[in-house]
Amino acid sequence: MSLFACDKIGLQFPGRPAPAFSCISLAIETGDCLHITGPSGAGKTSLMRVIAGLTKPTSGRIIARPKRIGMAFAEPRLIGGLSVLDNLRFVAPRSTSEAEALLAALDIAAFAKTPASSLSKGQAQRAALVRALLVHPEVLLLDEALSGLDQSAWALARSLIEEQHLRENMAIVEITHDVSRTVSRGGKTLQLT
Numbered sequence: 001m002s003l004f005a006c007d008k009i010g011l012q013f014p015g016r017p018a019p020a021f022s023c024i025s026l027a028i029e030t031g032d033c034l035h036i037t038g039p040s041g042a043g044k045t046s047l048m049r050v051i052a053g054l055t056k057p058t059s060g061r062i063i064a065r066p067k068r069i070g071m072a073f074a075e076p077r078l079i080g081g082l083s084v085l086d087n088l089r090f091v092a093p094r095s096t097s098e099a100e101a102l103l104a105a106l107d108i109a110a111f112a113k114t115p116a117s118s119l120s121k122g123q124a125q126r127a128a129l130v131r132a133l134l135v136h137p138e139v140l141l142l143d144e145a146l147s148g149l150d151q152s153a154w155a156l157a158r159s160l161i162e163e164q165h166l167r168e169n170m171a172i173v174e175i176t177h178d179v180s181r182t183v184s185r186g187g188k189t190l191q192l193t
């Protein structure tokens, strides 16, 4: 049974001369890794948003949708006035000790009580990744989500994602322009044009 499946979907934004993408048929199974590639403007983020259920396609059919999704973007979108830990408790109120362990695994435990608004981009991206992993998603969607990390932080993030992928069979769908930094190595590739 697919976690996500669609048949010949397309997305046309009103007033735009061309669709963001068209005629995509795709199935994401438990434990899959999918790397969505293509040039700027090819529709990668738009497709990701459709997989997440945030945007409806304007043609074609969605056949299956995951129950639990974790998403992280290049822009971390934390609640600036809350501490890092309170941002995490907001999505997983009963998982404080797990949240602390994940922050420690990404080397940002010292920032647990810091307001999210005062984090650097790389720190905020790590906190946003913890937030996505804490919901134990069936599908983790990463849209340039680790682009602000230095090599050692990126390696920590990659191992954490990989552990959860192997332990829980979490599927990973990823957009990254830097192919040397693909978390979902060895999986499928969907090339948009």
Ligand SMILES: Nc1ncnc2c1ncn2[C@@H]1O[C@H](COP(=O)(O)OP(=O)(O)OP(=O)(O)O)[C@@H](O)[C@H]1O
Binding pocket: 013, 014, 016, 019, 020, 038, 039, 040, 041, 042, 043, 044, 045, 046, 047
């Ligand atoms: N909300 C929107 N309203 C109108 N047009 C949009 C909207 N979002 C995206 N588009 C258009 O849809 C097309 C695909 O955009 P999208 O962001 O999905 O591309 P992308 O492949 O993720 O690009 P990039 O690699 O630059 O992030 C672009 O032409 C863009 O201008």
